[in-house]
Amino acid sequence: MNTKTLLSVVGPTAIGKTKLAITLAQHFNTEIISADSRQFFKEMVIGTAVPDKDELAAAPHHFIQHKSILESYSVGDFEKEALKKLDNLFKEKDIVVLVGGSGLYVDAVTKGLDSFPKIDASVRASLNTLFEKEGITALQQKLENLDPEYYNKVDKDNPHRLIRALEVCIGSGKPYSTFLNQEKPKRPFNVITIGITADREIIYDRINTRVDLMEQNGLLNEAKALTEHQNLNALQTVGYRELFQFFNGNWTLEFALSEIKKNTRRFAKRQLTWFKKNKETLWVNFNDDPKNIIATIKEKLQA
Template sequence: MTNHHTLIVVVGPTAIGKTSLSIKLAEHFNCEIVSADSRQFFKEMRIGTAVPSADELQQAKHHFIQHKSIQETYSVGDFEKDAIDKLNTLFRTNNYVVLVGGSGLYVDAVTKGLDTFPEVSPDIRKRLQTQYETEGIDRLQMQLKELDPSYYQRVDLQNTHRVMRALEVCLSSGKPYSSFITQTHKKRPFKIIKIGITAEREIIYDRINQRVDMMVEEGLLEEVKKLYPHKKLNALNTVGYKEIFNYMDGTWDLDFAISEIKKNTRRFAKRQLTWFRKDEEINWFDYLEPIENVTRVIETINTNEE
C-alpha cells in the first residue's frame, strides 16, 4: 500500500448495497466514510432516504449524515466546500477515506469540482418559489425550455430543485444556465479510485421493491405525516415523500401511493446508472462480488499509479 492520500468513491443505483460495501472498505482500510447522498443530509428524513442503521453507523464513522434540517438551505456548492474541508482533515491522520453516494452531482462536486455560477438575486429565488407554489412545476419547465432549450433537454424535469436552480441563474444573469457549465475539472490533492456496483436490471428493481416495503414496515407513513406541514419545502419534493403527501391529500389511495414510490425509485435508479455509465473512470463490480476482490483491485491501482 502507498503513502498517498486516496479517496475511494463508491457509486451505483439506489438499493444496490453501497452502504454495506463502503463499511467493509472502511473496515479494511481502517478509515472513515463521507456520505455524498444529498437526501440523507436532513435529520427529519430517516426512513424514506434509507439512512444507514444505528449498527451500520457504529461500524464505521460517517460524516454528512443527517447533519442539516430541512428548514436550512444547503446547496451542492456548500457541500463541495464542506466535504473538501472534511477530507483535508481526515487525510491528516489516514491515507484513505471512502466517499459513498448515489447523487452523481454531489459525487462530481467532490471529485471534479463545480462550475462557477453567478450570484443569484434573493428576489428572483423568492419569486420562483412563489410561482412553483401557485402554478406548479409545469410552468417552470416551460420557462426553462424558453430560456435554455439545451439544458431543458438533459435536466431531470421532475427535479424541482434543479429546474428552479437553472431558472435562477438564467434570470439573474440573462444567459442560459448551460453556458456556465464547462468541462474543466479542478485538480484535487488526492488520488481518486472509483468503484461502481451494479446488477441485472430485474435484480435492482426487485431490491428497490423490497426496500420500499421495508420502509413502510419501519414507519414511513408516520415519518411523512410529521413532515406534512412542511411539504412545500424543496428537500421534501422527493421520491418516498411526495407520493405519501398525495395519499394524505386524498388524491391517491395508499396502495397506489406505494406502487408509485416503487415506480419512481426504479426511474431514479435508471437515471443514476445513465449518469454513472458516462464516467469511464469507474471500476464496475457485481453487487455480489467478494470484498477481497474489490480491495485487491483498489490496492493494485494504487500500486501501479505510484
C-alpha cells in the same frame, strides 16, 4: 504527486453502497463521507434509507443527518464542507471513502462544480413561489423557453435542478448551459471510483423490497409528520412527494406506494446513466466478494 486517495462508491439506490463502503472503511481503517443528498436531513430517516445504528457504529460517518429540512443547504455548501473535512481526514489517513447515489454531489467532491455568477436571493424566492402555486410544469415550461439545451438534459422531475437552472438564466440573462463544463482546478488527491451494479430485474426487485420494508418500518408516520412542510425543497423527493398526494386526498395509499416504487426505479435508471459517464469507474456486481474488490483496489493503488 498525490499520495492521498478517495475511494468513491457509487451506484443505483438499494444496490448495497453502504455495505461496501463500511467494508472498505474497516479494511483501510478510515472514515466515510456520505454524498447522499437525501440523507443530510435529520427529519428524514426511513424514506431516505439512512444507515442504521449498527452501520453508523461500524465506521465513522460524516454528513449524515447533519442538517434540518428548514435550513438552506446547497451542493455548493456541501462541496466546501466536504473538501474541508477531507483536508482534515487526509492529515491522518491516506485513504478516505466517499459513498452516495447523488451524482451531482459526488462530482462536486471528486471533480468540482462549474462556476456560476452570484444571483440575488429574490430570484429563487420568486421561483419557489411559482413552484408552490403552479407546480413543476410551470418550471419545466419556463426552462424550456430560456434554455432548451439544458432542458433536454436535466432531470425534469427534480424541482431543485429546475429552480437552480432558472435562477441562473434569469439572474444572469444567459442560458444556464453556457456556464457548464468549464475547466476546473484539479483535486489534491487521487480518486478511485467503484460502481456497483446488477441486472435490471435484480435492481428493480431490490427497490420494490426496500419500499415494502420502509412502509413496514413506519414511512407513513414519518411522512405524515412532515406534511406541513411538504413544499420545502428537501421534501420534493421520491418517497415523500407521493405520500403527500395520499395525505392530501388525491391518491389511494396503494397507488401512492406503487408510484414510489415506479419513481424509485426511474431514479435508479437515471443514476446509472449519470455514473456510467465516468469511463474510469471500476464496475463490480452487487454480489461480488468484497475481498476481490479490495484486491483490485490495492492493485490500482500501487499502479
